[in-house]
Amino acid sequence: MKKIFIFLFSLLLFISIPSCKKKNKDIPKYNLIEKQFIIDETKEVKYPSMNDKIDQILLVNIKNTYDVLKDNYNSEVNITYESHLNDQYVSYIFHYYYLDNQIIKTYNFDLKTNRQIDFHTQPLIEKINQMLTNHYVLTEKDIGFLQSMIIDSKLHVYVSSIITNDTIQEVVFDMDRNLIAEDQNNENSKSKKIAITFDDGPSNKSKELVDLLEELDIVATFFILGCNASKYKEELKYIYAHGHEIGNHSYSHPDFKKITIEEGLAEIEKTQQIIYKTILHYPRVFRFPYGSVNKEILKRIDMPAILWNADSLDWQCFDSKIIIEKLKHEIKENGILLFHDFKYYNKEAITTIVNDLKQEGYVFVTISELFGFYTDEFAIGGKLYY
Helix, strand or coil: CCCHHHHHHHHHHHHHHHHHHHHHEEECCCEEEEEEEEEECCCEEEEECCCCCCCCHHHHHHHHHHHHHHHHCCCEEEEEEEEEEEEECCEEEEEEEEECCCEEEEEEECCCCCCCEEEHHHHHHHHHHHHHHHCCCCCCHHHEEEEEEEEEEEEEECHHHHCCCCCCCCEECCCCCCHEEEECCCCCCEEEEEEEEEECCCCCCCHHHHHHEEEEEEEEEEEECCCHHCCCHHHHHHHHHHEEEECCCCCCCCCHHHHHCCCCCCCCHHHHHHHHHHHHHCCCCCCCHHHHHHHHHCCCCCCCCCCEECCCCCCCCCCCHHHHHHHHHHCCCEEEEEECCCCCCCCHHHHHHHHHHHCCEEECCCCHHCCCCCHHHHHCCCCCCC
16 A cells, blocks of 8 residues: 555656646746847947847837937937836837937837837826826827836836926836727828917917817917917916917017027027916927027027918908918918917908818818927927928
């Protein structure tokens, strides 16, 4: 009987040992290996390699960001990185240095699927607003200026200097898997785009104008004067609350060709601060008053500068038919219409132009949507757009 017991015990032990070994083999082991990537004929970049699938996505992203920065700023671009790995995710943060500036880009991957992770826009924005109460009021249009990185059980969100008007700010909170988005359908609209802009507001007619735009179901970009923003704070809040883009149009509307560099930069910064204090959001685009571009000041502006190519001249002519006829000869795809936010705004001309363009298949977008100012590398400061 004793021999039989020993035999059975030995048999069980023999069966169990391979079983344990097999179980151990099922536990995936992940390692990052530093490699070099030849990004162009003059530069090699170090990066943390995980596997071929993840590396391919990562390197395409690094190359695209590098090329945009180098081409648009005509500058050497230096790159450093940090990486974080756990049993579910691998996450990377890349720092891109150019001129005296820096942007960061983050990339997160699911290790089981090798899929790059995206985050749900609305709940992420809500969480950031909650954490930064009394500092910023962000909207879904700001999502491209937030870089998110999974580190252990936390989500680190880096708020761009374009949002803060200062340095990059880091926000950290507990990681919630519900924030992770499934594959999203990013449909590229083939509609013809056009932007309508309103200068010199806010005014005592801003709310009427915004209500008209809501009836027409379009968005616009308002280039704000600091002196008027101080006077019409509730109107400015009303514009922003209805989803329109806010741009900077200087404080007192001077001809920038007739003032010094210091005076011009002060006009812009003063308006930035007034707008921020009112709506807790800094403008990301600027327009020179009169379209009078001072090239030396332009070089020193950290925002894209926007002109126009279809001018209503509504401040000069109040005849709706003349305004409509003039604009019809100037309007083109990806064009920028110029109107004014003032007591004589022309409701009839705006309504007719918008409805006619909609009939022709145009979609009205903000300036940032028109030019794709969705992320740091595409919001090129000191560059003129029209």
